[in-house]
Amino acid sequence: MTGDTPLISARSLGAVFDVSKPWLNRMLAMESKRFLTAVDTVDFDIPKGKTFALVGESGSGKSTIGRMIVGLQKPTSGQVLIDGEDFFAIKDQKRKLAMRRRIQMIFQSPYASLNPRWRVRHIIGEPIRAFELMPASEVDKRVAELLDQVGLAKSDGEKFPHEFSGGQRQRIAIARALASNPEFIVCDEPTSALDVSVQSQVLNLMKTLQRELGLTYLFISHDLSVIRYMADEIGVLYLGRLVEVADRDSLFENPRHPYTRMLMDAAPHIDAFGRTAEIVSGEIPDPINKPSGCSFHPRCTLTEDRCRQERPAVREFDNGKAKVACHLCTA
Amino acid sequence: MSDTPLLKVSDLIVEFPTRNGVLRPVDRVGFEVRAGEILGLVGESGAGKSMCGSAIIGLIDRPGRISGGEIHLDGERIDNLPEERMRRIRGKKIAMVFQDPLTSLNPLMTVGQQLIQTIRTHLPLSQNDARAKAIALLEEVGIPAAATRIDAYPHQFSGGMRQRVVISLALAAEPELIIADEPTTALDVSVQAQIMALLKRLCRERGTAVILITHDMGVIAETTDRVAVLYAGRIAEIGPTRNVLSAPSHPYTVGLMASTPSTTGSLQTLSQIPGSMPNLRAIPKGCAFNQRCTKAISACFNDIPVLEPVNGSEVACWLYDPAYKQIEKEISGASE
Amino acid sequence: METQSPKGASARPEFTEKVATSTWQRWMDSDIWHSYKSKPVIVVSSLVFVTLVLGAVFSPFLSPYTPFDPSSLNLMNGFTKPFSANDFTGDYFFLGTDDQGRDVFSTILFGLRISLFVGLVAVLFAMTLGVILGLLSGYVGGWVDGIIMRVADIQMTFPSIMVAMLLYGIGKGLIPPDLRDEMAIWVLIISIGLSEWVQFARTVRGATMVERQKEYVQAGHLIGLKRWSIMVRHILPNVTGPILVIATISLALAIIAEATLSFLGVGAPKTQPSLGTLINVGRQYILSGEWWILLFPSLTLLALALSVNLFGDWLRDVLNPKLR
Numbered sequence: 001m002t003g004d005t006p007l008i009s010a011r012s013l014g015a016v017f018d019v020s021k022p023w024l025n026r027m028l029a030m031e032s033k034r035f036l037t038a039v040d041t042v043d044f045d046i047p048k049g050k051t052f053a054l055v056g057e058s059g060s061g062k063s064t065i066g067r068m069i070v071g072l073q074k075p076t077s078g079q080v081l082i083d084g085e086d087f088f089a090i091k092d093q094k095r096k097l098a099m100r101r102r103i104q105m106i107f108q109s110p111y112a113s114l115n116p117r118w119r120v121r122h123i124i125g126e127p128i129r130a131f132e133l134m135p136a137s138e139v140d141k142r143v144a145e146l147l148d149q150v151g152l153a154k155s156d157g158e159k160f161p162h163e164f165s166g167g168q169r170q171r172i173a174i175a176r177a178l179a180s181n182p183e184f185i186v187c188d189e190p191t192s193a194l195d196v197s198v199q200s201q202v203l204n205l206m207k208t209l210q211r212e213l214g215l216t217y218l219f220i221s222h223d224l225s226v227i228r229y230m231a232d233e234i235g236v237l238y239l240g241r242l243v244e245v246a247d248r249d250s251l252f253e254n255p256r257h258p259y260t261r262m263l264m265d266a267a268p269h270i271d272a273f274g275r276t277a278e279i280v281s282g283e284i285p286d287p288i289n290k291p292s293g294c295s296f297h298p299r300c301t302l303t304e305d306r307c308r309q310e311r312p313a314v315r316e317f318d319n320g321k322a323k324v325a326c327h328l329c330t331a
Numbered sequence: 332m333s334d335t336p337l338l339k340v341s342d343l344i345v346e347f348p349t350r351n352g353v354l355r356p357v358d359r360v361g362f363e364v365r366a367g368e369i370l371g372l373v374g375e376s377g378a379g380k381s382m383c384g385s386a387i388i389g390l391i392d393r394p395g396r397i398s399g400g401e402i403h404l405d406g407e408r409i410d411n412l413p414e415e416r417m418r419r420i421r422g423k424k425i426a427m428v429f430q431d432p433l434t435s436l437n438p439l440m441t442v443g444q445q446l447i448q449t450i451r452t453h454l455p456l457s458q459n460d461a462r463a464k465a466i467a468l469l470e471e472v473g474i475p476a477a478a479t480r481i482d483a484y485p486h487q488f489s490g491g492m493r494q495r496v497v498i499s500l501a502l503a504a505e506p507e508l509i510i511a512d513e514p515t516t517a518l519d520v521s522v523q524a525q526i527m528a529l530l531k532r533l534c535r536e537r538g539t540a541v542i543l544i545t546h547d548m549g550v551i552a553e554t555t556d557r558v559a560v561l562y563a564g565r566i567a568e569i570g571p572t573r574n575v576l577s578a579p580s581h582p583y584t585v586g587l588m589a590s591t592p593s594t595t596g597s598l599q600t601l602s603q604i605p606g607s608m609p610n611l612r613a614i615p616k617g618c619a620f621n622q623r624c625t626k627a628i629s630a631c632f633n634d635i636p637v638l639e640p641v642n643g644s645e646v647a648c649w650l651y652d653p654a655y656k657q658i659e660k661e662i663s664g665a666s667e
Numbered sequence: 668m669e670t671q672s673p674k675g676a677s678a679r680p681e682f683t684e685k686v687a688t689s690t691w692q693r694w695m696d697s698d699i700w701h702s703y704k705s706k707p708v709i710v711v712s713s714l715v716f717v718t719l720v721l722g723a724v725f726s727p728f729l730s731p732y733t734p735f736d737p738s739s740l741n742l743m744n745g746f747t748k749p750f751s752a753n754d755f756t757g758d759y760f761f762l763g764t765d766d767q768g769r770d771v772f773s774t775i776l777f778g779l780r781i782s783l784f785v786g787l788v789a790v791l792f793a794m795t796l797g798v799i800l801g802l803l804s805g806y807v808g809g810w811v812d813g814i815i816m817r818v819a820d821i822q823m824t825f826p827s828i829m830v831a832m833l834l835y836g837i838g839k840g841l842i843p844p845d846l847r848d849e850m851a852i853w854v855l856i857i858s859i860g861l862s863e864w865v866q867f868a869r870t871v872r873g874a875t876m877v878e879r880q881k882e883y884v885q886a887g888h889l890i891g892l893k894r895w896s897i898m899v900r901h902i903l904p905n906v907t908g909p910i911l912v913i914a915t916i917s918l919a920l921a922i923i924a925e926a927t928l929s930f931l932g933v934g935a936p937k938t939q940p941s942l943g944t945l946i947n948v949g950r951q952y953i954l955s956g957e958w959w960i961l962l963f964p965s966l967t968l969l970a971l972a973l974s975v976n977l978f979g980d981w982l983r984d985v986l987n988p989k990l991r
Contacts, residue, residue: 198375271576
């Protein structure tokens with residue numbers, strides 16, 4: 001961890017969803033309520049101007065964490081602190097709105113994230129109007145500026161979203177996220193729907209903007225290679241729990257948790273011709289009935305009795321550069 | 332591997348008439364696949380890779396049609412067969428695996444019923460023998476406790492297991508060629524590795540040829556023997572995978588490789604190809620890549636390049652034309 | 668920034684799709700217009716509908732007689748055959764006359780006016796009610812959704828004609844006798860409208876629940892937009908497609924419902940007859956040989972309902988992306 005005061009902190013963040021059937025069906029089938037723990041005591045800090053990345057497969061809870069951090073969903077337990085302040089504890093609507101202005105989000109789908117009936121000019125200008133950042137007469141000028149900033153032409157503002165390619169739409173989404181002059185942006189799989197050559201354009205644009213505007217990112221992805229390119233610090237999620245948090249170099253040079261190692265090994269490499277990845281047995285278990293002890297134990301090659309019974313605590317390694325939740329990790 | 336190709340596609344053209352003119356999602360594509368070989372078709376969305384697969388198996392949506400070229404399977408021409416003949420070839424000789432396993436499985440039938448039905452359509456087996464074969468197939472694709480799982484419905488399987496079932500269904504009639512269209516795109520990385528390993532093993536053990544359609548360069552590198560890089564419906568570069576990926580010749584392949592982030596190697600700025608793939612309605616004159624190419628010369632804007640042998644691969648690029656060799660040297664000299 | 672610059676983009680017009688400059692050009696280039704042009708049945712039915720609407724709107728100018736002005740009627744003209752002059756008075760009636768000597772062509776034009784007016788306003792009423800309730804139900808969810816949808820369920824268990832008759836009966840009971848004829852049309856409109864809102868509400872609710880999940884709505888939450896603002900400005904424009912289709916199909920249903928009620932004698936009064944009332948009147952003469960009094964209003968109703976229905980079916984096909 002760097003010495004900066006974190007802009008964003010997650011404090012034992014938890015999200016539990018009620019996935020029970022409707023009351024009557026439950027009574028007839030004599031079932032009890034069922035709960036899904038999507039996020040389980042997650043802790044991390046994001047220093048100002050840095051990128052923290054969450055990586056995980058389906059069911060890891062990475063998107064739920066993103067939604068809780070931007071305030072789209074209330075955590076079941078724990079807190080999200082923005083500059084030391086708990087967003088969900090703010091009662092005053094004006095202050096809440098002021099806080100919203102500082103945090104924005106870029107979504108995964110470049111198709112569903114833009115209202116198809118609105119002109120691009122209106123889409124990008126909406127946050128400016130909603131937060132009343134400037135007089136209405138100046139909004140168009142600011143929109144043109146934003147379009148230019150993300151590499152689009154001013155005339156593109158008159159068009160509708162369907163007239164753009166996936167990459168261009170994602171640029172529009174970025175422009176909208178920037179419209180309220182935020183300090184922090186949650187990027188939820190922003191390039192997973194894009195082609196490689198376009199993905200690199202968008203990633204580079206996001207890096208440039210971060211440098212120019214001093215933005216802080218929470219970057220959510222399932223793709224380790226993209227994360228390696230974007231992140232300063234990385235958290236690896238498995239079934240709602242952070243199993244390893246480490247800075248980028250530490251994680252890629254010395255992955256400590258067996259799951260992190262598996263993820264790295266299973267990811268296809270463009271220079272590993274004819275390689276057969278070491279096969280991990282099994283798939284991600286049902287998040288409603290998680291395995292006991294360490295959730296990864298049924299798929300881990302190192303499993304001992306302790307892993308089946310006892311949930312591993314988070315321990316620090318390498319002077320706090322890496323935090324790992326594994327009984328067997330030694331260095 | 333025998334010398335005569337199992338599948339030979341030559342100058343394939345697929346056209347879609349629309350009221351604003353005729354679109355060509357596949358434009359003079361040619362390649363060969365040998366028994367036991369895995370050929371990769373790689374490209375970004377709109378490159379025409381899926382359309383190539385659909386053309387081979389004879390499943391192009393109307394009003395699209397094959398308007399030129401020939402497809403030969405085992406020496407037999409199959410692109411102009413009547414629908415009834417083609418239906419028999421489909422499944423028996425060529426099978427298809429799609430991205431979403433649920434589209435290929437009937438949710439109302441057990442996995443066993445679907446497998447037995449497919450087996451008995453193509454092979455003269457009794458109900459019991461077909462069931463035994465179905466269980467053997469499920470075991471072969473790595474489904475644990477196949478003898479009991481055979482009576483489960485598709486929704487009772489996980490995503491990865493479902494894709495295994497689809498592969499076993501594709502294998503049921505012992506086809507000579509499997510076309511796998513983004514078979515792992517919907518799966519998690521750990522499961523993707525399992526499915527890819529399975530495809531490779533089947534290909535090796537059964538001598539089945541596979542056409543693997545994907546956008547993922549990593550999957551191509553690890554799985555395929557040869558690869559064809561498609562751009563705007565045309566092949567930009569085709570050759571042995573190692574050759575094409577580690578020493579790409581076409582500027583598009585070069586750009587594609589350089590813009591693919593990796594978990595290893597240097598961490599410098601990702602290079603990027605400006606712009607995006609042209610819309611099918613507006614493919615530029617000459618080389619389709621000319622608008623995005625930093626090395627484009629005048630010929631690129633006038634004539635469509637054809638595949639010529641370069642460094643052990645075949646490349647469609649004017650920069651490798653003998654007449655422009657000199658210019659190419661100057662350009663590469665200046666950019667380095 | 669070395670990314671695709673605005674200058675680069677404008678230098679390569681081939682990259683972006685051809686963009687029509689005006690709304691009119693965009694419409695002329697749209698799939699809907701092309702589909703319309705290529706379907707003669709739809710062209711004919713829309714022309715029939717437009718003709719009927721124009722006939723209804725301009726009925727006071729188009730009708731050769733004023734059939735509901737008793738002073739202008741001549742009993743001698745009663746039961747004149749169509750396409751011929753009256754034997755006694757020599758007056759010519761295009762589609763014949765009824766027992767009172769009213770011109771059937773004129774009564775049809777005025778009846779059409781009532782039928783269309785009732786149908787359109789009833790659909791408008793049903794649409795407003797259904798869209799509001801559907802949006803609320805789909806967006807707010809929870810107990811609001813529960814109540815609205817249960818009411819809709821209950822309503823759906825009764826045939827809509829029965830609902831309309833029930834409401835009509837209640838309405839008649841509440842209104843003082845001397846106002847009954849004047850208010851009859853409005854009671855009719857409300858009762859038909861109330862029996863058709865469920866379709867709108869269900870469809871809008873479904874579409875709203877889909878749109879609510881989309882990320883552009885989430886983006887709206889992120890900037891602290893009020894619920895109504897998200898519902899009205901973001902979601903509503905994206906659920907209009909199906910509303911339009913249902914409105915067209917409901918219009919046909921409403922016209923038929925009105926005709927049915929009027930035929931049963933609980934609809935438009937004889938002083939303001941709709942097509943249904945005319946058919947009811949004509950029914951009495953079918954056995955005595957004056958077939959035209961029944962036939963021509965019936966044909967008009969058929970043409971009206973059929974043209975609206977065909978148009979609605981086509982609209983549903985062309986607006987449904989799954990079928991394209």
